[in-house]
Amino acid sequence: QVQLQESGPGLVKPSGTLSLTCAVSGDSVSSSMWWTWVRQPPGKGLEWIGEIYHSGSTNYNPSLKSRVTISVDKSKNQFSLKLSSVTAADTAVYYCARRIAVAGTVGFDAFDIWGQGTMVTVSS
Amino acid sequence: QSALTQPASVSGSPGQSITISCTGTSSDVGSYNIVSWYQQHPGKAPKLMIYEGSKRPSGVSNRFSGSKSGNTASLTISGLQAEDEGHYYCCSYAGDSTFVFGGGTKLTVL
Numbered sequence: 150q151v152q153l154q155e156s157g158p159g160l161v162k163p164s165g166t167l168s169l170t171c172a173v174s175g176d177s178v179s180s181s182m183w184w185t186w187v188r189q190p191p192g193k194g195l196e197w198i199g200e201i202y203h204s205g206s207t208n209y210n211p212s213l214k215s216r217v218t219i220s221v222d223k224s225k226n227q228f229s230l231k232l233s234s235v236t237a238a239d240t241a242v243y244y245c246a247r248r249i250a251v252a253g254t255v256g257f258d259a260f261d262i263w264g265q266g267t268m269v270t271v272s273s
Numbered sequence: 274q275s276a277l278t279q280p281a282s283v284s285g286s287p288g289q290s291i292t293i294s295c296t297g298t299s300s301d302v303g304s305y306n307i308v309s310w311y312q313q314h315p316g317k318a319p320k321l322m323i324y325e326g327s328k329r330p331s332g333v334s335n336r337f338s339g340s341k342s343g344n345t346a347s348l349t350i351s352g353l354q355a356e357d358e359g360h361y362y363c364c365s366y367a368g369d370s371t372f373v374f375g376g377g378t379k380l381t382v383l
Contacts, residue, residue: 259324
């Protein structure tokens with residue numbers, strides 16, 4: 150079955166860059182999916198960060214756009230998130246997820262597969 | 274782009290039905306039938322329950338149903354069970370290739 154697994158540092162210093170990777174198994178990042186990042190601050194709701202298609206096309210949350218870069222590595226079947234100039238407000242559980250892009254497919258335009266999430270704390 | 278509005282909490286007894294609302298604007302919920310709902314248990318990743326407003330993925334109980342009227346989407350859970358307890362989030366396409374989530378609703382099964 151399809152599985153997503155986030156990895157990366159659990160602690161990032163203020164003003165630094167948060168870098169996470171999502172390894173995909175059971176599917177290809179070159180398939181007709183949008184590969185997505187979502188975050189959840191402690192005790193709060195979900196926030197859509199952005200997504201990437203295998204072509205390299207990206208979509209970002211306007212509130213984060215100036216600080217976010219999402220990239221894809223087809224050779225490693227993974228995609229990545231970089232968030233620059235982080236502050237304590239960026240402390241959250243970061244999830245990677247898959248969004249189905251083919252109309253008529255079960256789960257179309259929804260996030261049907263999620264990673265387990267990884268906690269990132271911004272602190273000196 | 275503001276978060277969709279959900280009630281902070283709802284509750285119901287086993288066997289009852291509850292409805293969770295998700296209010297957006299004419300720029301998101303009101304303009305597109307691209308609303309999804311997610312269930313999240315403590316310490317776990319969200320799980321897709323409803324997509325395209327009212328469709329259920331395979332494996333999701335038919336006790337879960339979705340609908341939309343104007344700028345408000347709704348999730349109804351009938352025949353409430355203890356295992357339904359958790360947080361529920363709505364999500365809508367918001368135009369310009371972006372998505373927005375609701376603030377989340379905590380469901381308590383009494």
